[in-house]
Amino acid sequence: xxxxxxxxxxxxxxxxxxxxxxxxxxxxxxxxxxxxxxxxxxxxxxxxxxxxxxxxxxxxxxxxxxxxxxxxxxxxxxxxxxxxxxxxxxxxxxxxxxxxxxxxxxxxxxxxxxxxxxxxxxxxxxxxxxxxxxxxxxxxxxxxxxxxxxxxxxxxxxxxxxxxxxxxxxxxxxxxxxxxxxxxxxxxxxxxxxxxxxxxxxxxxxxxxxxxxxxxxxxxxxxxxxxxxxxxxxxxxxxxxxxxxxxxxxxxxxxxxxxxxxxxxxxxxxxxxxxxxxxxxxxxxxxxxxxxxxxxxxxxxxxxxxxxxxxxxxxxxxxxxxxxxxxxxxxxxxxxxxxxxxxxxxxxxxxxxxxxxxxxxxxxxxxxxxxxxxxxxxxxxxxxxxxxxxxxxxxxxxxxxxxxxxxxxxxxxxxxxxxxxxxxxxxxxxxxxxxxxxxxxxxxxxxxxxxxxxxxxxxxxxxxxxxxxxxxxxxxxxxxxxxxxxxxxxxxxxxxxxxxxxxxxxxxxxxxxxxxxxxxxxxxxxxxxxxxxxxxxxxxxxxxxxxxxxx
Numbered sequence: 001x002x003x004x005x006x007x008x009x010x011x012x013x014x015x016x017x018x019x020x021x022x023x024x025x026x027x028x029x030x031x032x033x034x035x036x037x038x039x040x041x042x043x044x045x046x047x048x049x050x051x052x053x054x055x056x057x058x059x060x061x062x063x064x065x066x067x068x069x070x071x072x073x074x075x076x077x078x079x080x081x082x083x084x085x086x087x088x089x090x091x092x093x094x095x096x097x098x099x100x101x102x103x104x105x106x107x108x109x110x111x112x113x114x115x116x117x118x119x120x121x122x123x124x125x126x127x128x129x130x131x132x133x134x135x136x137x138x139x140x141x142x143x144x145x146x147x148x149x150x151x152x153x154x155x156x157x158x159x160x161x162x163x164x165x166x167x168x169x170x171x172x173x174x175x176x177x178x179x180x181x182x183x184x185x186x187x188x189x190x191x192x193x194x195x196x197x198x199x200x201x202x203x204x205x206x207x208x209x210x211x212x213x214x215x216x217x218x219x220x221x222x223x224x225x226x227x228x229x230x231x232x233x234x235x236x237x238x239x240x241x242x243x244x245x246x247x248x249x250x251x252x253x254x255x256x257x258x259x260x261x262x263x264x265x266x267x268x269x270x271x272x273x274x275x276x277x278x279x280x281x282x283x284x285x286x287x288x289x290x291x292x293x294x295x296x297x298x299x300x301x302x303x304x305x306x307x308x309x310x311x312x313x314x315x316x317x318x319x320x321x322x323x324x325x326x327x328x329x330x331x332x333x334x335x336x337x338x339x340x341x342x343x344x345x346x347x348x349x350x351x352x353x354x355x356x357x358x359x360x361x362x363x364x365x366x367x368x369x370x371x372x373x374x375x376x377x378x379x380x381x382x383x384x385x386x387x388x389x390x391x392x393x394x395x396x397x398x399x400x401x402x403x404x405x406x407x408x409x410x411x412x413x414x415x416x417x418x419x420x421x422x423x424x425x426x427x428x429x430x431x432x433x434x435x436x437x438x439x440x441x442x443x444x445x446x447x448x449x450x451x452x453x454x455x456x457x458x459x460x461x462x463x464x465x466x467x468x469x470x471x472x473x474x475x476x477x478x479x480x481x482x483x484x485x486x487x488x489x490x491x492x493x494x495x496x497x498x499x500x501x502x503x504x505x506x507x508x509x510x511x512x513x514x515x516x517x518x519x520x521x522x523x524x525x526x527x528x529x530x531x532x533x534x535x536x537x538x539x540x541x542x543x544x545x546x547x548x549x550x551x
Contacts, residue, residue, distance in 0.1 A: 185298055185322070189333040194294040196275070204285055205278055205292045209328045212261045213312035234491055234503050235512040238534060238548040245518050248291035249277040249543035254300050254479055256539040258529045260308040265529070267537050267545055268314065270301025276316055276326070279545060296324050296333040303346035303358070308530070310353050317343040317358055323368070337368055337375070347389040351396045359386030363403065379420035382407060388435045388482070394442030398424070402436035408447045408455070410462060425462045427455055434472075435482035439489040444506070446492055448472060448483045454492065456506055468509055471497060478541045479524040487533045495524045501538060501548070519546060 195202050251271040259266040265281040274297030283290025299319035306314050314326040315336075323337040323346065341361035348356055355376075356368040363382035366375050382403035392398035399421070402408045406429050415422035429449030436447045445462055447455040454468045472481045474497070483494040483504065492504040499522050501514035523538030523546055534550020 185320075186335060186338060188335060189296060191294065191326075191328075191331040191333065194296050194333055196293050196295050201287065202292045204283060204288065204290070205280060206328055206331065208264060208266065208280055208283075209259070209312055212259070212264055212266075213310075213328070215263075232534075232550075234486065234493075234534070234536075234550075235514060237550050238514055238536060239551045240514075240516040240518050240546055240548050242518060244281070244547035244549065245544065246279050246281075246289075246291065246547075247542065247544040248279050248293060249275055251275070251543055252477075252479060252541040253525060253539035253543060253545070254302055255304045256525050256527045256537055256545065257304045257306055258527050258535070258537065259306055259311060260530050261311070262531050265532070265535065265547075267527070267547070268304055268306065269539055269545060270297075270304055270316060270318075271543055272300040274298050274301060274318060274320065276301060276304075276314075277543075281547060294326075294333070296326070297322060299342075302342075302344050305346050305348050305356075307348055307353050315346060315348070315356065317346040319343070323356065323358060336370070342385075344385045345387055345389045347391060349391050349396050350393055357389050357399070359389060359401070361385070363405070365389065365401065377416075381409065381411070381420055384432075387433065388437070390437050392438045392442040393440065398438070398442070400436045400438060400445055402433040402447060404432040406431055406433060406449070406451075408433045408436040408445075410445065410457075425457065427457055427465055429453060429455065434480040435484075437482075437484060439485045440487065441489050444489055446483050446485060448481055448494065450480070454483050454494070454504060466509070468504060468511075470494070470502065470504070470511070474522075474524060478522060479539075481524060482526070484526045484528060486528050486536075493526050493528065493536060495522055495526070495538070497522060499523075501526075501536075514548065516546075520544075 191202065191206070249269060249271040251273045253269045253271050256267065256269040259268065267279045267281065269277050269279075271277070274295055276294045276296055278292045280290040280292075296316065297318035297320050301316050301318050303317045304314065305316075312328040314328075315323065316326065317323045319342040321339040321341055321343060322335060323343060325334045325336050326332075327334060336356070337358075339360060341364075343358050343360050345359040346356065347358075354370040356370065358366055358368065360366050362384055363380055363386060365379045365381045365386055367377040368374075369376040381401055382405050384404040386401050386403050388400075388402045390400045392400075397413045399411045399413055400408065401411065408427050408429075409423050410425040411421040412424050413421050427445075427447055429447065430451035430453075431449055433447050433449045436445060438445055443458060445455075445457040447457070449455070450472055452469060452472050454470050454472075456466045456468065458464045458466075470481075470483075474480055474495075481495045483492045485491075486493060490506060492506065494502050494504070496502045496513055498513075499515075499519045501523060503512045503514065505511070521540035521542050521544055523540055525539045527537045527539075529535035529537075534548075536548040538546045538548070540546075
């Protein structure tokens with residue numbers, strides 16, 4: 001049964017009212033703030049048990065109850081206790097309280113005190129933190145203490161300083177000067193203005209080239225002719241000594257050539273910064289070390305051409321779109337041709353010193369007539385840049401080109417249509433072809449592709465094609481590999497990623513290697529001396545040249 005005891009504010013619910021032998025009353029609502037609390041309770045009891053409630057209830061708060069609890073001792077039920085809490089009201093006899101109930105009430109009291117203490121401490125801590133935040137002064141950002149600038153260590157090559165063994169370690173290196181004003185670069189440049197080498201003077205080089213050019217014959221020998229090439233083994237007979245190792249350029253070398261001198265050994269090389277360097281290996285003077293560096297270009301020098309019947313004139317082409325003629329007799333770098341496109345290759349026919357063939361832009365081949373001072377022919381031979389142009393030394397009407405489009409072609413210059421010469425032969429690689437060179441006898445053609453193959457075309461009309469596997473992926477920091485012929489049709493020479501020189505035999509299709517502890521870098525571009533059999537130069541990405549000699 002349920003009895004509602006009125007009151008404006010409820011303080012608890014009588015969920016169970018237990019009396020020895022008596023009934024149970026559920027749902028008794030008590031009003032703690034009601035003035036008629038006693039009357040309401042009496043009415044509830046009379047209603048529940050039909051017994052009169054003759055005395056007022058004695059109300060107090062026992063010490064084991066919280067302040068929100070209420071103890072009621074009605075006289076009608078002596079020995080019985082009414083407990084009124086916020087959530088529960090129960091009736092029990094205090095003398096019959098078990099040890100479990102006592103401990104339970106004690107735990108409730110202790111937990112209540114702990115919770116109240118924690119809440120009080122939390123309030124105090126929150127107030128303290130809030131006050132600290134409010135009182136914290138606003139400081140301006142502290143300035144970082146001034147420190148001395150950090151000096152980065154950079155190699156000589158990165159600073160543009162070509163070291164040489166002849167320079168004492170204690171001596172201050174001579175830095176290479178920056179290129180001249182680009183506006184002045186479009187005209188002729190005096191050699192002394194372009195000279196930036198470490199040697200004190202370039203008089204030695206001018207004298208050596210001029211003297212050898214005067215003594216040159218009008219009909220020089222062909223490559224390897226009269227040199228006694230015969231039957232020999234380059235892998236066992238070529239040696240490298242410390243005197244034949246020289247670093248004379250500050251950056252990666254893209255092209256290297258021997259001067260066609262019979263009585264003197266001079267190497268010319270061009271690097272990616274536009275420097276043209278010379279190494280006189282036979283120099284024995286007291287001043288300098290036989291190296292000379294010039295800066296005639298603003299971009300990588302992609303090609304060098306030296307003709308045997310005009311050795312005092314050196315042609316260079318560059319990615320800056322310039323073709324320059326270094327005239328040692330006039331001591332100037334003359335501007336022959338300029339364009340907005342890059343020039344990637346240059347060559348001259350063996351029987352014509354006044355015609356210059358060069359690859360410009362995406363696949364164009366142009367012919368510069370030095371007599372007329374203008375371009376005489378323009379042909380579109382490939383879809384992409386032309387990397388090499390080479391002429392057959394026996395049949396000078398045959399020209400070979402290689403291209404990044406993966407195609408190498410042989411052209412007949414005698415059969416020229418309105419658009420381009422007639423193509424006699426085409427060989428294709430799976431990727432770009434970086435070189436295509438005729439053999440000394442003119443009967444074979446060697447191609448080098450990025451697809452890890454070296455092609456050899458031979459036989460009548462170059463119909464026989466053989467592919468030899470060779471790892472040619474050099475990456476972006478090295479110059480691409482290009483296989484060159486030696487002094488006959490027997491061997492090809494090219495770089496090896498293990499710091500060696502690979503020698504490919506065209507007879508038995510085998511590969512052997514030249515190795516030396518003196519080789520601290522990978523040689524990528526090579527040149528064989530046209531008259532001295534067994535004299536081989538290999539250029540590296542660090543501006544260094546190794547010169548192998550036949551022992």
